[in-house]
Amino acid sequence: MPKTAHIVLGAPAEQAVFPEPRQGDSVIGVDRGAFECLSRDIGVTIAVGDFDSVTPEEKAALRSSAESFHEFDSDKDDTDAEIALKIAVNDETVSDIRIYNWSGGRLDHLLSIFYMVYQPRFKKAIGRMTLYNKTNTITFYPPGSHTLVKDTARQYLSFIGMTPIEELTLRGVKYPLDKESYSYPRALVSNEFLEKECRFSFSTGLLAVIQSGDK
Amino acid sequence: MPKTAHIVLGAPAEQAVFPEPRQGDSVIGVDRGAFECLSRDIGVTIAVGDFDSVTPEEKAALRSSAESFHEFDSDKDDTDAEIALKIAVNDETVSDIRIYNWSGGRLDHLLSIFYMVYQPRFKKAIGRMTLYNKTNTITFYPPGSHTLVKDTARQYLSFIGMTPIEELTLRGVKYPLDKESYSYPRALVSNEFLEKECRFSFSTGLLAVIQSGDK
Structure with missing residues (x-):
């Protein structure tokens, strides 16, 4: 069944909105964004990131509650948002990708998220990806x-x-x-x-x- | 003598910074940004815009204090920022263009300002234009x-x-x-x-x- 992948990034709260996933949707929580979901009782399907923005206790809570937990090195080539989008794009059952909390933090990060659709590997996201903030x-x-x-x-x-x-x-x-x-x-x-x-x-x-x- | 053109836009105050022009520099105040300069005792060389973001009294103050005052229709093809950049780029004595208060307001405006350098008429701005915020x-x-x-x-x-x-x-x-x-x-x-x-x-x-x- 076609489902929505909700990618929740970790930008500051001022412009934050959170998904209301339907049954069957996946929630990809990125670093601090994964913990923000957890603290709002939004079930995290996949938690990804280097987790340098959460405490060891928050990380442990995520590890035990997320369906899947992927920890990456912070010096990796891909940004956290790119890793999350790659997961969503490569899931054949995903028809709709929504990205939350991409604004209100670093301006260069915002541009980098806006520029993801230029990448050939994310061509499949064009036409089904939406960025939401308040x-x-x-x-x-x-x-x-x-x-x-x-x-x-x-x-x-x-x-x-x-x-x-x-x-x-x-x-x-x-x-x-x-x-x-x-x-x-x-x-x-x-x-x-x-x-x-x-x-x-x-x-x-x-x-x-x-x-x-x-x- | 090479001079700097300071373009002061009118985005909200949270990320605002203002120029400290040297003698001979020009200050191009755009709409509300022009009045914000005036209220900080920064001399406005040219005030431009449709001035829908200032009161009639503020507009009158600008008209009498700016060296030059250009009022445009709000349905014009160019944005206020484009009109200001056009003035700066076409001034042969300008070696350096600085733009202030382009952030903290509308996201589409921010992108539109970032995208100005793609326009052939602004090619001369590449290499000498800087966007500043806090x-x-x-x-x-x-x-x-x-x-x-x-x-x-x-x-x-x-x-x-x-x-x-x-x-x-x-x-x-x-x-x-x-x-x-x-x-x-x-x-x-x-x-x-x-x-x-x-x-x-x-x-x-x-x-x-x-x-x-x-x-």
């Missing part, structure tokens, strides 16, 4: 036609061409576009939904869409 | 050999390949590289200075370097 929802799209449903309480809608983008059409928004092409990565910010859905399409490139309730 | 310094580099001086109190050093990067060499850092190439944009985070300077070079692409003191 005030933003970020989704990533391959070429084609897509429909996006408005997140309530998020006023702004931004289309970020992460690569050159060809024939971008936007419908159902305040500032529509008709087959516009951009020869370099271009952030088109501050658009807005006119209805509760918008439709968009493009023929080549990689697009991120941000729904933002930030002030 | 805990991060971001600089952008064209291909070639570069030396970077450590910002005190900023532990982490991240190299963000904003495009494919060829022959990236890093010296004087905890994790050195020798002519590594990346066929897609790649964020290399959590490196550190070994000394007070590091040297790096690459042969093609566009590189952002972040010095971060974020937790």
Whole structure:
């Protein structure tokens, strides 16, 4: 059965939101994020990380409560978030990947998470990966036609061409576009939904869409 | 005489820092950022924006105190930050562009500012533009050999390949590289200075370097 993989990172609490997994979903808790799940009674399917951000007692609690526990060296090549995404992407039963707590900590970490979708090994995440925090929802799209449903309480809608983008059409928004092409990565910010859905399409490139309730 | 253009945006105060312009420098205050300069006795050379984020009284104060005042329609194609950068880039006497208060507000705005250097019209900003906030310094580099001086109190050093990067060499850092190439944009985070300077070079692409003191 298609399931959702919830990846819970460990960024500071200010922008933190936590998953409400359904039966059958997996929760991949990353370092401090795994312990934050445990302390909220969210069952951790897989705990991963170098666990330098938890106490020995917290680590012991995780080791005994998580279904699976993977400890990695902090000098590894992959970031914790990459290790977690690799686990989610390689699980054939996962149809939807949600990442929590990627903001409010280090800015370079935030960019590094945003940039994961450029990696060929994570190509399968495009179209089914979403980044959530309290005030933003970020989704990533391959070429084609897509429909996006408005997140309530998020006023702004931004289309970020992460690569050159060809024939971008936007419908159902305040500032529509008709087959516009951009020869370099271009952030088109501050658009807005006119209805509760918008439709968009493009023929080549990689697009991120941000729904933002930030002030 | 070469001068610095200080672009002061209006993001919330939490991460705000303000310029200390030297004689001859220009201060480009953007919308609320212009008024924040005025209220700190930082002389505003050019105030730009749609000024929807200041009161009529604050706007009147700006109009009478700024050397130059440019009011734009809020439905314009360019963002306020783009208008300010255009002014700085087109000033032949400017050798150094510093941007303040680009963080702590909307995440899509932050990305849009980070993405400005992709635009051909801002190519001249690469190599002389720096984004400052309380805990991060971001600089952008064209291909070639570069030396970077450590910002005190900023532990982490991240190299963000904003495009494919060829022959990236890093010296004087905890994790050195020798002519590594990346066929897609790649964020290399959590490196550190070994000394007070590091040297790096690459042969093609566009590189952002972040010095971060974020937790």
